[in-house]
Amino acid sequence: MNRVCPICNCNLKDVRYVKYGNHINSKKKFILEVVYVLIFFFLPKSFFNKYKIPRRITKSIWFGSKIILCRKCGSGHIDKIPSSNELNMWYNTSAGAVLFYKDRLRKITERDESQYKYVRKFVKLGCIDKSLEFGAGEAGLSRKLCLNHPKILTETVDISEKSNEQLRNHSCIDNVEKSIVVGKKYDLIVCSHVLHMVNDMPSIFGQLVRALTKGGYMFIEIPNCNDLYLDLDFEDYSFNYFLQKSSILELIKFYGLELIDVQYLGITWHEVLNGVKQTNMYSTSSNASLIRFLIKK
Ligand SMILES: [Zn+2]
Numbered sequence: 001m002n003r004v005c006p007i008c009n010c011n012l013k014d015v016r017y018v019k020y021g022n023h024i025n026s027k028k029k030f031i032l033e034v035v036y037v038l039i040f041f042f043l044p045k046s047f048f049n050k051y052k053i054p055r056r057i058t059k060s061i062w063f064g065s066k067i068i069l070c071r072k073c074g075s076g077h078i079d080k081i082p083s084s085n086e087l088n089m090w091y092n093t094s095a096g097a098v099l100f101y102k103d104r105l106r107k108i109t110e111r112d113e114s115q116y117k118y119v120r121k122f123v124k125l126g127c128i129d130k131s132l133e134f135g136a137g138e139a140g141l142s143r144k145l146c147l148n149h150p151k152i153l154t155e156t157v158d159i160s161e162k163s164n165e166q167l168r169n170h171s172c173i174d175n176v177e178k179s180i181v182v183g184k185k186y187d188l189i190v191c192s193h194v195l196h197m198v199n200d201m202p203s204i205f206g207q208l209v210r211a212l213t214k215g216g217y218m219f220i221e222i223p224n225c226n227d228l229y230l231d232l233d234f235e236d237y238s239f240n241y242f243l244q245k246s247s248i249l250e251l252i253k254f255y256g257l258e259l260i261d262v263q264y265l266g267i268t269w270h271e272v273l274n275g276v277k278q279t280n281m282y283s284t285s286s287n288a289s290l291i292r293f294l295i296k297k
Pocket of ligand 1: 008010070
């Protein structure tokens with residue numbers, strides 16, 4: 001097998017991998033996954049649009065995959081990343097789209113407030129003309145920007161038509177798109193919990209860097225999928241890439257960007273496994289479950 005790390009481009013010799021959703025190779029988990037995959041296979045696909053199919057069944061698009069890990073940069077990626085059609089099914093049905101059974105957007109959350117304060121600390125928001133929230137979902141941070149800085153022209157991009165419909169009908173977002181519009185430029189790009197979920201992360205990251213104006217800022221928040229996360233027996237989330245601090249630092253170096261700030265935040269992975277409630281507190285632990293970056297072009 002001759003693979004290259006999609007993040008740092010190094011040759012992945014003597015690949016280290018863990019099984020998706022079953023890091024310790026438990027037999028019980030394996031049998032359950034086979035059952036879910038069989039149900040998924042035999043269920044007519046139209047059911048996924050009509051009924052609320054449990055997420056564990058739709059997750060079959062990942063079951064049986066391996067997470068291939070790069071020993072150099074610590075990034076992981078799924079060996080068989082689901083196709084665009086499969087990801088569309090995930091994001092446009094009840095499995096992935098949080099909004100599916102709601103008829104209006106949730107309020108601005110503590111997480112949105114915390115992200116807003118963080119961005120405001122480093123970026124003069126009065127000088128921002130255009131912002132883009134990529135993989136916007138409910139676009140909490142962009143809606144907060146709309147409310148506090150009406151002069152900013154806010155745009156969002158999301159693969160989920162359900163999310164886009166909600167944003168068009170119930171929010172102050174100026175423009176809602178399904179994919180990145182080539183040629184448009186933004187002074188601020190927000191990527192909150194999305195880079196690890198797209199099906200071609202390095203290409204998407206490149207497109208976002210090209211869409212930034214010179215001197216523009218990018219805010220990134222990702223789960224911190226470090227060695228501890230991969231060693232513990234997690235039911236993996238719907239990720240295609242398993243990134244950590246070093247992964248984003250590699251991309252920053254590759255594109256000649258400037259790291260303005262990086263912070264660990266939230267509870268640790270041990271606490272996540274024990275069901276502790278997530279927080280937005282900054283953390284000194286490199287085993288915290290979240291990381292936040294501010295980058296400048
Ligand atoms: Zn790598």
